[in-house]
């Protein structure tokens with residue numbers, strides 16, 4: 501049985517690795533001519549790390565990233581609203597969240613996959629179900645390929661999803677986000693911390709990702725599809741965040757403007773089904789979430805783990821419905837919670853009540869929810 505994965509993002513690459521581990525026959529097509537994830541950092545939460553450990557790449561990820569041992573949600577001046585030391589997480593899993601440059605993560609994953617199974621510069625256009633039960637894939641360069649099963653890992657704007665479920669809808673959160681990597685040495689007290697500072701309908705996140713490299717993100721409310729003037733973007737960000745802690749200003753100043761990316765924040769209205777027949781969606785293609793819980797990539801990585809193992813255990817069976825059963829409830833909870841967190845961060849009714857609620861959120865409940873999110877069922 502041959503599987504075809506479309507998209508070599510975090511989800512597609514990790515699925516390829518999971519297939520390697522289980523000896524599943526597959527090929528992977530990616531539209532970009534080169535795998536070269538630019539720009540920003542990513543937090544890999546312990547649920548993602550358990551999968552990467554299972555796939556034997558954890559040590560490389562750890563050596564290229566930075567451990568986050570304390571997560572602070574603070575006011576604009578960095579005074580904490582909630583301060584979460586990750587001791588329980590470390591005691592349970594042996595590690596905490598790792599922040600890493602996306603390019604490093606992609607490189608590590610890519611290097612583990614036999615290059616003859618990856619086809620770059622191949623932009624998927626459409627699929628056709630054949631009478632034989634196979635699927636015929638068409639690419640933008642007019643080439644074709646046949647497969648038994650198709651996995652859409654082609655991101656939030658997935659063409660496979662649009663053909664499979666034309667009624668599916670992305671949702672704009674009314675928030676836009678700039679991300680950057682500053683060349684700066686953080687003071688020791690900030691080195692192993694993930695920090696998110698919430699101002700009045702505006703927020704800024706910070707974490708070190710490697711020696712003298714600090715990843716930051718800045719989120720504000722805006723209309724969708726706005727364009728930046730690159731020559732003044734740093735001045736504009738400095739102005740927007742002028743009431744924030746001086747560290748924020750230093751980070752913006754220490755970022756080459758070429759390293760500042762902007763993305764509108766969208767998610768996908770939860771789908772009833774992630775698959776139809778022998779075609780299945782994973783990662784952002786099937787269940788994109790807003791990034792407020794730092795879980796979109798982690799959920800794509802979890803998908804790879806469950807899918808690889810279900811196929812490994814049932815090699816002659818279509819496991820896509822089983823896969824959805826295992827995953828959908830957790831994913832939908834994250835999508836919902838992340839959306840609500842984003843709304844709370846940019847609350848329109850002033851910061852006092854919001855900050856009071858955050859400060860008095862019962863620690864035990866938050867900890868329990870976090871540990872549930874980090875849990876992975878051992879199915880291998």
Ligand SMILES: Cc1cc2nc3c(=O)[nH]c(=O)nc-3n(C[C@H](O)[C@H](O)[C@H](O)COP(=O)(O)OP(=O)(O)OC[C@H]3O[C@@H](n4cnc5c(N)ncnc54)[C@H](O)[C@@H]3O)c2cc1C
Nearest residue numbers: 507509510511531543624654655783784791794796797798
């Ligand atoms: C601002 C921001 C911050 C985030 N921070 C975090 C975080 O800290 N932690 C976390 O876990 N997640 C985070 N995420 C979410 C995370 O980036 C995504 O969930 C993750 O990248 C999804 O992986 P994916 O492989 O499903 O899709 P993608 O990463 O989008 O990959 C899709 C791939 O498919 C390819 N493709 C698309 N169309 C075609 C086609 N027609 N033919 C062939 N190939 C195609 C693309 O080129 C791409 O390589 C964040 C997201 C945003 C926007």
